[in-house]
Amino acid sequence: MSGRIIEGVSVSWDNIRQCFTLDPAVAHLNHGSYGAVPLSVQRAQQRLHDEMESNPVRFYSVGLTERIAHTRRHLAAFLGADPDGSALVGNTTIGVALVLGSLDLRTGDEIVTTEHGYGAVRLAVEAACARTGAVHRTVPLPLTPTDNEVVTAVTGAVTGRTRLVIIDQITSATARLFPVAHVVAALRAGNVPVMVDAAHVPGHIPVEVADIGADFWVGNLHKWAYAPRGTALFAVAPAWRERVRPLVVSWEQEAGFPARIEWQGTLDHTPWLAAPAGLFTLRTLDLEAVRAHNTDLAAYGQRVVAAALGADAPDGAPGLAMRIVPLPPGLATDLAAASDLRRRIADELGFEVGVNPFHGRGLLRLSAQVYNRASDYDRLAERLPAFLAALS
Incomplete structure (x- = not known):
């Protein structure tokens, strides 16, 4: 360079x-x-903040949903995701919360994760299970499992009561790359929903989200894609889009997915709107x-x-x-x-x-x-x- x-x-x-x-x-x-966050992206976000504070009513009420949609399309294209099937959220754990809150879990239902899973995701799963009577099954894996070991262990833990499998694409604590597309393919015949925790993926490694075929995929752009913190893309398969419930009901509730997920009144949307500047910086470098x-x-x-x-x-x-x-x-x-x-x-x-x-x-x-x-x-x-x- x-x-x-x-x-x-x-x-x-x-x-x-x-x-x-x-x-x-x-x-x-x-x-x-x-x-x-690179200085160039900080400045882009600051310009958006200045615009917002110069006339908050105009910023929030004139064209903001369209600007968010335009940003979403830009970020989804970078990640190979369907822009109409994706929503912008604050981070990966918010995506996990959206999925857990949309499953209608009951006593005896099961959620499967692995020992390499992120701690906050484990806590979210355990809280959902405590609230609903569902069971959290944690798959044991060695520190450096082979792809076959991951697929075999995860599929072997699935039963007729499994309502969701959560699998990391890049593990946080152990820095392993898991064969998520193979896990999805192996579980497809049994119609077991799979959520891919891709917190470390955007900008870090090449990805085509649509090709993975997961029911849910969520990745942070504020780690390796130079976006301001609080920016993640949540991709949802067609069968689930209208079943995902927002954490907060807003004025966009009747607009359906993804607007009902993205809009939360006075949420600061400047990290999302500045995220394309992060991709521009990444590509410029x-x-x-x-x-x-x-x-x-x-x-x-x-x-x-x-x-x-x-x-x-x-x-x-x-x-x-x-x-x-x-x-x-x-x-x-x-x-x-x-x-x-x-x-x-x-x-x-x-x-x-x-x-x-x-x-x-x-x-x-x-x-x-x-x-x-x-x-x-x-x-x-x-x-x-x-x-x-x-x-x-």
Whole structure:
């Protein structure tokens, strides 16, 4: 990449970090959690905020639903989703809540997830089951399952009472790529609805949502697609579109799907309207070059940090910009300990990383983005072993 113009500034790999407003005193190696909004997108959203505050009545009452629909079509096209069968929502867990609230669960019904599932999704499922008498079945899987192991384990957990299977496309804590299209195909004959949690997919890896064939697919654009936080696309199969109930009934209730899902009165819609600016920035930087840079750098980071810790790090999935490194035994063995360790690494060492427990073992998750350099991971590899040894 050389001489790309963003907001009037010529950007190259040497100065690309100026596209972000991240604290330079911190090494940000955890893009996968909340993303980072480029300055150009921040400015686009600020212009929308200015427009909104200059005349709130006009902003909300004249053409806003059409602007949202136009944005939805733009984002759906990028993801290979049906724009008429998609809705904009705040994040992936909102999409999960919409589905769980539309199933009419009863006592004895079952929802199937895997051990690699996201914690907030697990909590949402457990809350729905407690409320309705349904049963949550969690499929055990090893840290690095093969595609066949994933498909076999998930399909083997399905019974005649299964009302929904939730499967991650890219797992959050363990950074694995799951064969979601194969799971959907395997369950199609039994008419078992499948929801794909694709929180980490948009912008991260190529995707054609329609080809996956899931009943529900939801992915965040504020992680890897440079959108402002609070932007996700929720794609729904035709048979379910009029059955999905909004979390809040609004003036667009009679408009049907997707407007009844998207409209919530005074919700701040500027993150959605600014999201195309994130895709523009991503494409201006060269989407394929960004992905290659991030994938290669994440692999490098995993390699040097694992070597420094003497850890046997699992191979990463091709194309993923997140990698994990097992921590020494006894560290981050549960969620509270993992959260505490992440904070201490940030506060005492100046590195933002992900830390998660899995099967009683702490996992360090490293993400890579264009603002990162190999030297960031070299410095972490130099300082982390002694820090963890002192804790042990």
